[in-house]
Amino acid sequence: MTSRPPTLFVLFFFFFLPFLLFPLAASHNITRILAQFDDFSTFSSLLTQAQLVSDINSRRTITVLAVDNSAVSSASGRPTDELKKILSLHVVLDYFDGEKLHNLHNHTAILTTLFQATGLATGRNGFLNVTNMGNGEIAFGSAVPGSSLVANFVKVVATRPYNISVIQISSVIVPPSISGGASNHSTPPTAAPVAAPAPANATLTPTLAPSEDAPSPTPDAESPSDVSDGPSPADAPASDTPAASPPGPMSPDGSPAGAPSGDAADAPAGDSSAAERVVAGAGVAIAMVFAMLGSLPMI
Secondary structure, eight states: OOSHHHHHHHHHHHHHHHHHHHHHHHOOOHHHHHTTOGGGHHHHHHHHHTTOHHHHHTOSSEEEEEOOTTTGGGTTTSOHHHHHHHHHTTEESSOOOHHHHTTOGGGEEEEEBHHHHTTOOOTTTTEEEEEEOSSSOEEEEEOSTTOOEEEEEEEEEEEETTTEEEEEESSOOOOHHHHTOGGGOOOOOOOOOOOOOOOTTOOOOOOOOOOSSSOOOOTTOOOHHHHHHSOOTTTSOOOSSGGGSOOOOBOTTSSBTTOOOGGGGTSOTTHHHHHHHHHHHHHHHHHHHHHHHHHSOOO
């Protein structure tokens, strides 16, 4: 028998053993960490009630903003769904310790939390704003525009670089969507303008579309009903407009006597004589061309 298969098995086992043990070495238990500090027993119990322990323990890099028993009372007694949203806002999906908080780039940062990762947050309710106030004070608050920084950094409770960090803050941070902040307000739709009612004695004049049976009146012409009740055109004073002048004698075809008929009425005066001269000139030019062609010698 050969010993090659056992040798390959041993090499395979020792090669992959570090990869198998690495997740176990990097794992953590938030309730076990908080159990070492009596001041956070209520906070740890609320994490279990909100069913966030397994989510926190499954994260490879995490920062928990813990609140002690005296300040966590504002989160106690809330419905489970609200409690889960509030406490998940206290779980930052990054590693922060005291040194990193005091060396923030531009003295401020927007932190992504577990509340944002759940998909339940609206707008910027799932983000936190952390700001170095410049006097050694680090303040936390919701990243929703217009929100206040309501909690201060107290101390670092426990760390395991760079997997988990537990930091104590002074008070609970409630998302504006739950506390009724500005982010929970919406602008009501603008109502369409309503026309003012017409006075009781006003006369409404409807606009009628022209039809074939009723020709549209011209500004200078009067309707038949108005003419029938008024004086005859002969009694009316003379006017400069054609509509007010009395009609002249009519030709047999229905047009006024002396008026040109057909297309001649649209042509300006003198156009017919000019056209005749053009036609005559063109005929002379064509005759001269044929005469010149006839005088050329035949090839």
